[in-house]
Amino acid sequence: xxxxxxxxxxxxxxxxxxxxxxxxxxxxxxxxxxxxxxxxxxxxxxxxxxxxxxxxxxxxxxxxxxxxxxxxxxxxxxxxxxxxxxxxxxxxxxxxxxxxxxxxxxxxxxxxxxxxxxxxxxxxxxxxxxxxxxxxxxxxxxxxxxxxxxxxxxxxxxxxxxxxxxxxxxxxxxxxxxxxxxxxxxxxxxxxxxxxxxxxxxxxxxxxxxxxxxxxxxxxxxxxxxxxxxxxxxxxxxxxxxxxxxxxxxxxxxxxxxxxxxxxxxxxxxxxxxxxxxxxxxxxxxxxxxxxxxxxxxxxxxxxxxxxxxxxxxxxxxxxxxxxxxxxxxxxxxxxxxxxxxxxxxxxxxxxxxxxxxxxxxxxxxxxxxxxxxxxxxxxxxxxxxxxxxxxxxxxxxxxxxxxxxxxxx
Numbered sequence: 001x002x003x004x005x006x007x008x009x010x011x012x013x014x015x016x017x018x019x020x021x022x023x024x025x026x027x028x029x030x031x032x033x034x035x036x037x038x039x040x041x042x043x044x045x046x047x048x049x050x051x052x053x054x055x056x057x058x059x060x061x062x063x064x065x066x067x068x069x070x071x072x073x074x075x076x077x078x079x080x081x082x083x084x085x086x087x088x089x090x091x092x093x094x095x096x097x098x099x100x101x102x103x104x105x106x107x108x109x110x111x112x113x114x115x116x117x118x119x120x121x122x123x124x125x126x127x128x129x130x131x132x133x134x135x136x137x138x139x140x141x142x143x144x145x146x147x148x149x150x151x152x153x154x155x156x157x158x159x160x161x162x163x164x165x166x167x168x169x170x171x172x173x174x175x176x177x178x179x180x181x182x183x184x185x186x187x188x189x190x191x192x193x194x195x196x197x198x199x200x201x202x203x204x205x206x207x208x209x210x211x212x213x214x215x216x217x218x219x220x221x222x223x224x225x226x227x228x229x230x231x232x233x234x235x236x237x238x239x240x241x242x243x244x245x246x247x248x249x250x251x252x253x254x255x256x257x258x259x260x261x262x263x264x265x266x267x268x269x270x271x272x273x274x275x276x277x278x279x280x281x282x283x284x285x286x287x288x289x290x291x292x293x294x295x296x297x298x299x300x301x302x303x304x305x306x307x308x309x310x311x312x313x314x315x316x317x318x319x320x321x322x323x324x325x326x327x328x329x330x331x332x333x334x335x336x337x338x339x340x341x342x343x344x345x346x347x348x349x350x351x352x353x354x355x356x357x358x359x360x361x362x363x364x365x366x367x368x369x370x371x372x373x374x375x376x377x378x379x380x381x382x383x384x385x386x387x388x389x390x391x392x393x394x395x396x397x398x399x400x401x402x403x404x405x406x407x408x409x410x
Contacts, residue, residue: 106170114278143275
């Protein structure tokens with residue numbers, strides 16, 4: 001017995017080369033798994049930390065080449081604040097299109113309603129001076145009410161018919177604001193809107209922000225609150241009901257889901273998020289006019305949802321940010337950036353091309369449309385799709401093999 005024990009394999013210490021040592025994971029991987037599990041249980045905390053890290057890194061990233069060739073840090077911060085407006089629009093539209101599957105082509109109408117609500121509440125035109133922070137809530141509520149008014153008569157419509165009705169609503173609202181001169185100042189719009197201030201929560205407005213940094217921090221705070229709210233809804237019974245309606249409305253109704261109230265809730269929540277964006281946008285520009293809320297806004301928001309990854313809140317937000325920065329910041333500064341590179345003129349067949357003399361702003365929508373076409377051909381599920389969306393648009397290897405076998409047998 002003693003010989004056997006003497007010739008046996010000695011016990012392997014922790015971290016050795018035995019089976020237990022090979023099976024054990026590195027310390028950093030175990031710690032990372034624990035952090036992920038903790039963040040998964042505390043979703044709101046993960047959202048706050050993620051946005052805080054993103055907002056902290058952005059001002060430093062734009063100082064690095066080649067981004068520093070597209071403008072100053074102050075220009076980028078102002079652009080980031082404007083991009084935050086479209087992030088709010090995109091995540092709100094994602095509730096209607098991505099979660100509930102209701103195609104809305106008139107989303108800019110709620111954007112306009114939120115902006116004009118703030119104009120009536122904090123401008124010399126109305127004589128009121130309600131602080132910015134309470135008006136955020138008021139603008140969201142008013143936009144949500146109009147979302148219900150739009151959704152109520154369209155509950156029986158689906159697909160293309162719903163798209164046409166929402167498109168008509170989106171065209172009607174700016175025209176009403178344009179022609180109601182007595183109440184909206186018509187084409188001149190409402191000017192002199194009070195800008196947000198650090199003291200606006202407790203007193204009157206008037207100490208407006210004089211640089212883009214406070215606007216950037218304010219919109220990050222609003223986005224964080226909207227993120228937490230929408231993620232809570234997505235994981236709730238209401239969120240699952242939206243997904244059921246999107247997949248098969250008849251089956252959802254047969255399972256006991258009240259499709260009427262569920263659809264109305266999707267319209268109202270999507271509209272309220274757009275109202276938040278409208279209030280912030282109006283306060284930043286200090287002016288609202290009907291030409292700011294055309295069909296282009298609705299189309300751009302829908303393109304951001306599709307390109308970002310329909311159904312994925314983080315993906316939609318990232319898509320909105322990337323699309324806006326490329327369209328509004330990158331393409332507009334691309335000409336100056338190319339000129340700074342001093343690229344020599346080169347021959348292209350019988351023609352000579354000087355990239356430094358090209359005005360890329362004239363090709364802004366051409367490049368934008370080309371990007372949309374290529375994106376839909378190469379990655380139709382979007383940049384950061386949800387798992388369900390990815391599985392819908394891409395066959396698994398087993399399904400692909402079965403499809404090939406069926407084609408061969410046919």
